[in-house]
Amino acid sequence: MTRRDRKASHTLAHGKSPLPLYHRLYVILRERIVNGDYRAGHVLPSEADLMASFGVSRITVKRALDDLAEEGLLERSRGRGTTVTQAGASMRVGSPISASIDGLLTSLSVIGQGTSVEIDAFEYQPASPYVAEQLRIPAGTVIQRASRVRHLKGEPFSHSTSYLLESIGRSFTREDMITTPLIDLIQRAVTISQVQQAITCTLADTVSARLLKVSVGSPLLKLRRVFFDTEGRPVNFAEILYTPDRFEYRMTWSRNANNQLEVDTESAAVSL
Known part of the structure; x- marks a missing residue:
């Protein structure tokens, strides 16, 4: 687990927010896609790895990933895992x-x-x-x-x-x-x-x-x-x-x- 993930995990688990836990994880992952940390074709960690990194349940991880997939930012498929779509990568801010x-x-x-x-x-x-x-x-x-x-x-x-x-x-x-x-x-x-x-x-x-x-x-x-x-x-x-x-x-x-x-x-x- 990276230091950034450790910080995110602690705040996710202990931070006070009216938002559901799955949506807070959604926000973290979406921000990394938009920022370019996760680029087109990037394979996200497995559900088990995300559970361990952020200290959340499988249901929470699945809900966050499903919402990102429904938004068109991720593509989920058996065998290949969860990857960032071109549409997700294109959300990065272009030439300033x-x-x-x-x-x-x-x-x-x-x-x-x-x-x-x-x-x-x-x-x-x-x-x-x-x-x-x-x-x-x-x-x-x-x-x-x-x-x-x-x-x-x-x-x-x-x-x-x-x-x-x-x-x-x-x-x-x-x-x-x-x-x-x-x-x-x-x-x-x-x-x-x-x-x-x-x-x-x-x-x-x-x-x-x-x-x-x-x-x-x-x-x-x-x-x-x-x-x-x-x-x-x-x-x-x-x-x-x-x-x-x-x-x-x-x-x-x-x-x-x-x-x-x-x-x-x-x-x-x-x-x-």
Whole structure:
């Protein structure tokens, strides 16, 4: 059992939620499909393995898998097991939109200075195929992974997981991340020239529910960001989950000289 599964298992079994146990497992597995952890053709662990990993009954596992299959995300067949369908894999957010950078970087720094942060994880580990794809590095390359929860007035409003090239990650410590916004730490090592971003929504799984103090299955706003240096190299990939009642993302669009709408560099901002 992986450490992530152990955490999910504990929260699944002991976390308070009005949702049935099978639906909480459904949310966890669905999120892994949408995130790209489970890709098209990926064979999920057997029912027995899922029972052992999450500490639930066979009925719970079967109900969760059946619901995912009914939604078209999984295909179940005797002999081959349970596999992720192409339709399930295609739910991944596609090419992220590009946004103006000056206002965005300023906003990220301001948010970091105006809130407190709790480090949930800070480690160096091999990049998964999905993360490696975002950073354009070979799968298994060592990267820095950091999981953080930001608090505003004592209450959590965001949970971010960042994946940073090891050479940049080694330039600061876990303690630095508590006192300094990550974007400022990164820019001490490299110059950020472009940010690609995708905005979508998701449901809280057991981990994000625990960290954000919401129920499993609660709606969350999800942002995916990739930061590029001046050579066009992706240096940081991050996924950030926000509670929608405490966060909104604002941008102003203006017409340029060619009568085309574009993001206003000065007004692209995060608003709390």
